[in-house]
Amino acid sequence: MLNWLLIKERKFSIRIPVPKKITTPKPSAASISFDLSVPANGLEPILGAAYLMMDRAFVSLDGDRAKKIAVTLTPKAGATAARLKELSAAFTAELATQKVRWAIAKNNQPIREYISEQAVLLANGRIPPASAAAPEPASEQLNDEQRAEIEKLIAEVEDEIKSMNASKSVPDPKNIKASWEEKQEAKLKGGKS
Amino acid sequence: MPVEVEPLASFNFREMGGWYLLTNDWGQHAMLETAQFKRFMAGSLSKEDPLLETLENRGFLRHRMDFGALATSYVRKNSFQWIQGPSLHMMVVTLRCNQKCQYCHSSVVDPSRTDTDMDLETAKKTVDFIFSTPNPTICIEFQGGEPLLNWPVVKFVVQYARAKAKATKRKLILALVSNFTLMTDDKMEFLFDNHVSFCTSLDGPPELHNKNRPYLGGGEAQQKVVAWLEKLQKMCMEDEERKYYLPGALMTTTKFSFDYPKEIVDLYLKLNMEQIFVRALSPIGYAKRVWPEIGYTADQFVAFYETMLDYVLALNKKGKSKIMERMALICLTKILKGVDPGFMDLRSPAGAVLGCLAYNFNGEIFVSDEGRMVDHQGDPMFRVGNATKDQWTDVLDHPTSRAMVSASTLDNQPMCTQCAYKPYCGAEPVFHYEMQRSIVGQMPNSPWCVSHMGIFDVIFRKLRDPENRKVFESWLERDQCRWEENDPIPAGASRAEEAV
Known part of the structure; x- marks a missing residue:
């Protein structure tokens, strides 16, 4: 029985089989061996899982690195049936995680390389830092068209605020909501009249 | 999933x-x-x-x-990656020492062996070599043996290096790592006047320190260290100009330390130390030979580290102290601030050659002080030149230097490259050479990896607690570490201020 780990790469999805049991274990007195398909599992995940087992087991790999690899795990702390089963399960779990890690790593290699390249250029002063890369234009640098556009937008927002204030029915006997400019304008008008 | x-x-x-x-x-x-x-x-x-x-x-x-x-x-x-040469230069001015430490970290000899003192000519050529390296900041750290046993050379190097720094417009930092047993008022005044910072070893209360570090000169080593630390603290606090030269202390953990976690911290509190640095012992040099008597597993160290950190955090949270734990501070600087604190061990590639060099009494240059210790045991594996005759470019181009960089680049390590702690961690080639006879090492079996992953686990778990996080953030604000982008200063070992 197989679980299926769905891994979707750039323009297509691929389905990589993750065996619940890695073939049929062949327990012997000292070790456990099993075969893994390289096309189905990938070479790097198999090597990665083998490396990570080194604290618990002596790991032997044999076979054709393009087709099938035979894995033999010999526990460092003495072989028992239970320990061999544990090792087999641990290898399976490591292999599944390795597939995910390698899929992510391969899918992002060009991006990592690009950012690293940018970092080197940045550190050597060949490109400006991110904060200075796209500076906000200062008002003096605006052309007439941009300035007119901004003024138009400001006028629209002011109108919107005014109409919102006018529509509010909260009583304001002391005219608190009025802006300073409005109050000054009212004072001037009052003075003139 | x-x-x-x-x-x-x-x-x-x-x-x-x-x-x-x-x-x-x-x-x-x-x-x-x-x-x-x-x-x-x-x-x-x-x-x-x-x-x-x-x-x-x-x-x-x-x-x-x-x-x-x-x-x-x-x-x-990774600010350290863009700098053109080492900033930390460790000068071993003598191999002689008047202590017989259990772990004898620096591979020393008897006080009578004056043939292992650096002479003035070698000292001058070593300083000349140091100033031929391109880093705009030069930090010279006096180590040993006990450097005060060769005081004339310490004095000469201080004055000569200051003159060279002034002439070449370089930033100079000077630091003395001493057991303080031979410190005198005259020496202290000279060191203060010449902006040399002080760092010593303090393993804990007398029963622990004196067991770890027996003194050959009569009397108890711990009381001498404590007395000088108190005096230096007082002088620094009373003088505005000296307040940046507060003495630092390093504790080395042996298995005897496991019985004294609170007592060690309490002693640092009593001495008004700003930080405590809970450091693991490395099975390098002499320590490797006595490991069964004083060593421990990486898991045991991580458990001890967490006990110490918990106690330090509890004191902070109760408002009883503001003491900081240095290892946590180094990691937090990387994790929360996103900058490099200048700690040579936790870099990719490691600090060896690119960040630091060690100079033996005879001018021989090593990739690090640990590399020199291996040499002292009869293995010249990490020797990369001699300051009396080689050029900086020879050292940089040495096959061993290249191998060190390659071996300690985490992207070249099968397990490290996938590790969540990769942005903050480092691999130490000398450690793995001593433990596994491979400068690359086998990380799944490495005590280095277990202890560092364990420490990062502890720190990240504690970061999840808002109260702990508050304390950690307050440490970062108060941190007196002298690092700055493109201006790294070694953390922990030296607390020196800009001297020129």
């Missing part, structure tokens, strides 16, 4: 027991609950999910990455 690879940017992850830690090469991290991690991995985060924006901003989702910001973050985090 279903995985949708397409939206995922490059990152590493670690299951932390109920939650996941995510990190990426650009120095960003995220701590996700298991359910959140599953949604993230499955590509099923909705547009309304607040986690989406957080992960986007931190570069974990590839459909919206700010390349410029991430590159900037990478440059800041």
